[in-house]
Amino acid sequence: MQITATGLRYRYWGRAALDGIDLDVRGGVFGLLGPNGAGKTTFLRLVSGLLRPRSGTLTVGGHDLRTGRGRRAVRRLVGYMPQEPGLYPHLTVRENLDNTALLKGAPDARSRAASVDGVFERLDLGPQARTRAAALSAGALQRAGLAQALIGGPRLLVLDEPTSGLDPVHRHRFRGLVAGLARETTVVLSTHALDDAARLCDRVCLLDAGTVAFTGPASALARAAPDGRDLEQGYAALLGHRAAGPRLTGG
Ligand SMILES: Nc1ncnc2c1ncn2[C@@H]1O[C@H](COP(=O)(O)OP(=O)(O)OP(=O)(O)O)[C@@H](O)[C@H]1O
Numbered sequence: 001m002q003i004t005a006t007g008l009r010y011r012y013w014g015r016a017a018l019d020g021i022d023l024d025v026r027g028g029v030f031g032l033l034g035p036n037g038a039g040k041t042t043f044l045r046l047v048s049g050l051l052r053p054r055s056g057t058l059t060v061g062g063h064d065l066r067t068g069r070g071r072r073a074v075r076r077l078v079g080y081m082p083q084e085p086g087l088y089p090h091l092t093v094r095e096n097l098d099n100t101a102l103l104k105g106a107p108d109a110r111s112r113a114a115s116v117d118g119v120f121e122r123l124d125l126g127p128q129a130r131t132r133a134a135a136l137s138a139g140a141l142q143r144a145g146l147a148q149a150l151i152g153g154p155r156l157l158v159l160d161e162p163t164s165g166l167d168p169v170h171r172h173r174f175r176g177l178v179a180g181l182a183r184e185t186t187v188v189l190s191t192h193a194l195d196d197a198a199r200l201c202d203r204v205c206l207l208d209a210g211t212v213a214f215t216g217p218a219s220a221l222a223r224a225a226p227d228g229r230d231l232e233q234g235y236a237a238l239l240g241h242r243a244a245g246p247r248l249t250g251g
Pocket residue numbers: 012013016017034035036037038039040041042043
């Protein structure tokens with residue numbers, strides 16, 4: 001699924017969160033990196049059709065997100081997993097997913113059940129089906145959030161910091177799940193975990209104060225480090241170099 005942003009801007013109460021973004025995503029797993037407040041969530045919400053671009057252009061799968069019609073079309077194509085999965089704490093995982101299927105327009109109980117069963121199997125959530133969301137472990141909660149995003153068979157999966165709060169084993173497992181899903185679906189995710197980006201993403205974009213500091217393969221971030229190898233130092237160097245020079249592109 002192709003995503004194209006040109007001169008994309010978004011403001012909250014007059015304050016720029018995105019300040020002229022040019023980006024081109026053509027499938028695979030695309031990672032958004034950047035410090036707190038850089039504009040990652042804002043970009044993900046725009047791409048998901050949840051916010052309206054204020055200026056510039058943004059298209060997803062050819063749909064123009066400046067129009068109401070485009071945003072409605074995109075909302076049908078996208079599975080969005082927010083930073084805090086939106087599950088009702090007092091409902092079981094199954095009840096939550098059934099409700100999601102209802103909201104996504106599944107026409108009857110049978111098709112809702114089929115859709116929920118499909119994601120249960122895929123994400124190995126069967127054992128948690130009758131657990132109330134409030135009682136889930138962090139790993140199961142993330143999988144339930146991903147399950148919500150997968151209901152309806154999205155063609156674009158948008159994940160906001162999907163591995164935050166997970167231990168290394170669950171992070172590894174979650175990365176495996178996303179890598180599997182990415183064989184069929186374009187994935188756009190935000191993360192502060194540079195190793196997740198390096199292992200999972202075909203390309204990354206580093207945002208800094210609402211502007212693009214870098215786009216390219218995650219490995220090219222490391223090239224910006226003094227030793228040419230350390231991802232974190234490359235990330236820091238790119239952010240530090242911004243005041244001095246133009247935008248860097250790694251390929
Ligand atoms: N609803 C809102 N109202 C006002 N300002 C907002 C709102 N949401 C975000 N912002 C501001 O917009 C800017 C970008 O925020 P955004 O959440 O997109 O960044 P982020 O890169 O996702 O940050 P983090 O890594 O902390 O999640 C920040 O300055 C933030 O304070």
